[in-house]
Amino acid sequence: MIRIKNILLTTDFSKISLAAAPYAIELAQKYGAKIHLMHVQEKEPPILAIRSLDVSEEKIAKMLSEEASASMKKTAEQITGKGFTDIATVIKKGIDYQEIVNYCSMVPIDLVVIATHGRTGILHTLLGSVAEKVIRYCKCPVLVITPEDHSRT
Numbered sequence: 001m002i003r004i005k006n007i008l009l010t011t012d013f014s015k016i017s018l019a020a021a022p023y024a025i026e027l028a029q030k031y032g033a034k035i036h037l038m039h040v041q042e043k044e045p046p047i048l049a050i051r052s053l054d055v056s057e058e059k060i061a062k063m064l065s066e067e068a069s070a071s072m073k074k075t076a077e078q079i080t081g082k083g084f085t086d087i088a089t090v091i092k093k094g095i096d097y098q099e100i101v102n103y104c105s106m107v108p109i110d111l112v113v114i115a116t117h118g119r120t121g122i123l124h125t126l127l128g129s130v131a132e133k134v135i136r137y138c139k140c141p142v143l144v145i146t147p148e149d150h151s152r153t
Contacts, residue, residue, distance in 0.1 A: 004031040004110040010038050010100055010130075013071040018078075019147035020115040025084045027111065027143075034086045037076055038103060040096040041068050065091075097133035104138050112142040 009024040011017040028035050041064060044057075072089050079087055092099040104112065116131040135142045 002031075004028075004033045006036060006107060006109045006111075007033050008036045008038055008100070008104060008107075008109045008112045010040075010096075010112065010114045010134075011075060013039065013068075013075060016117055016147050017115045018075065020113045020143075020145040021079060022082075023143060023145055024113040025079060025082055027113070028084060028086070033110070034088060035079065035084065036088045036090055036103070036107065036109065037072065037079065038090040038092065038100065039068055039072055040099040041065065041091065041093045043093050043095075096130045097137065100130070100134050101137045104140055109140055111140060112138055113145065114142060115145045115147055 004027060007024050007028050009020060011020075024035055027033065068091050072091055076087055076089050090103065092103065100112065100114075103109065112134060114131045114134060116129060131142070131144045135144065
C-alpha cells in the first residue's frame with residue numbers, strides 16, 4: 001500500500017512551476033498528507049544586478065531574500081485558498097536540485113511534485129533540467145508535471 005504523508009512541492013514562483021500545485025494539493029487531500037512548499041534561491045546574487053543597480057552584494061542578497069519571502073507567503077496563501085491548510089514553507093539557498101535532494105533526505109518526503117519547463121534541444125543542453133536531476137538523485141518518487149501550452153489552443 002502506498003503511504004504518502006509528506007509531499008514536497010517545488011517552485012520558482014513562475015506560472016509554469018505553479019502548474020504542479022493542483023496535483024500536489026489533490027494528492028495531499030487524498031492521502032491526508034502535508035505539503036512542503038520549497039523555493040531555492042541562488043547562493044550568490046546575479047552579478048548583473050549588482051553592477052546595474054550599483055548597490056552592495058549584501059543589499060542585493062537581502063532584497064532577493066525579502067522578495068522570496070513575500071512570494072512564498074503569497075504562494076502559500078494561494079494554496080490555502082484552495083481549501084488546503086497543512087502546509088510548511090521552506091526557502092533554501094544553494095544549487096536548486098541539490099537543495100531539493102538534501103531536503104528529501106533530511107525530512108521524510110514521500111513524493112516530490114515538480115513542474116518542468118519542457119525545454120528540448122540546445123536550451124535543455126545549455127540550461128539542464130532541475131526536474132531531471134531531482135529524478136536522478138532523489139531517493140523517493142518524483143511526479144513531473146509538464147504544463148499545458150495554452151498558446152497552441
